[in-house]
Amino acid sequence: MSGFDTYKTPLDSRYSSPEMKALFGARSRHSVWRKLWYWLAQSEKEVGLEGISDEALAQMAEHLTVTDEDFAVAAIEEKRRRHDVMAHVHAFGEVAPAAAPIIHLGATSCFVTDNAELILMRDAMDLLLPKLAKVIRNFSQFALHTKDIPTLGWTHYQPAQIITTGRRAAQWVQDLMMDLKNIEIQRQGLLFRGAMGTTGTQASFLEIFQGDGAKIDKLNELLCQKAGFPKTYDISVQTYSRKVDLDIANAICGLGTTAMHITSDIRHLANMKELEEPFEKDQIGSSAMAYKRNPMRSERICSLGRKLRSLPVNFADTYADQWFERSLDDSAIRRIDIPEMMLLADAILIGLDNVSSGLVTYPKRIHAHVMEELPFMATENIIMKMVAKGGSRQEAHEQIRVLSHQASDVVKNQGGKNDLIERIKATEYFKPVWDEIDGLLDPKLFVGRSVEMVERYCGAGGPVEEKLKPYAEYITKAGTAQLNV
Structure with a gap:
């Protein structure tokens, strides 16, 4: 079969960035699994566990990136065992035979699946935050540029007191700033599951370390250092709490609602011929009506935003439906929803960056x-x-x-x-x-104090400028995001 014979998600083929797609690709995910097994073996040796040789660690280190051949081996093994983690343990052991006896020692499957998910979500937020900051910067500059253009305000979609074009855009900026803050909070507060055993009691590791709990604490301290997390969650069961996923989803998916609100405003203004998104020289607005300049970018963003904003209910249901220390009905849906959530947010930010970089106003x-x-x-x-x-x-x-x-x-x-x-x-x-x-x-x-409000909020020394300082280098270097199709 060719690539045109089977379904491929549009998030991959049309909308999302190469870096986000690669992050959630199978090679990335399963290579993170191998890093986790390597870090576990390293850390177990460092806290004094015997039987882990330097040769075993060296062989593991040489094969941290999963190859096509590794995937083929794992596929055969998974078909036999019906267990994806053990299939990849087997494939890793084949290329690192000296380590085969100690790979996954003391761990449960969630040691790799959950810790990997936390790593991937962390890295995804690290991709999203600078892109969001750039979008905020774009709209902020637009607000300053149009701060003194009086325009009709609308309440109930009826003409209301006059504001300015920039004052309306400053509201968009403030809403995006809320999204930035919410995602930053989740990123900064994200912790690691670590080595917790099958039900979170660390019983298996207590057995390995002969009842020495201090060594388990040291083991997790080392794992956090290697993985780049400040600490582990104090309490985990077989998994880290799915409440974590819900909190992240509420922050990420909130961006979808903001994007819909902003681009819906742009679409209405386009109808009134007051504002237009970028329109390329050879772009076709309609297959039938050659004169049209449809706001297709904003419509795409609204469509993606509608999907993104709908996802938190799935994460809420997954968290609520977990039984006791863990039930596997969380697995399939999380395989879909977590990557989809990040890819959707990524695609929305690509669109918003493109639109906000080239908005055209018609003052007359x-x-x-x-x-x-x-x-x-x-x-x-x-x-x-x-x-x-x-x-x-x-x-x-x-x-x-x-x-x-x-x-x-x-x-x-x-x-x-x-x-x-x-x-x-x-x-x-x-x-x-x-x-x-x-x-x-x-x-x-x-217009009241519209101009002053825009200057105070978006101008020099204002809240926007201060908030975006950590992202200044990215904003300076990044070009305008281009739509894939």
């Missing part, structure tokens, strides 16, 4: 939309001016109400433009403020 179009609604928004200021001239607020309000309904009728039923200002200028009651009305129609008078 934005201004035109503002001016369609501004007459209604300016009426409160006109009323205040009338009161300052000695008029009655209630009477001014009633006059405005009547004229506003007339102008709305022109817009809604006659298809005309908003002529409220012209009506006010033609109404004798408002003659005391006629000369001042035009001065009240500058959109910048209605």
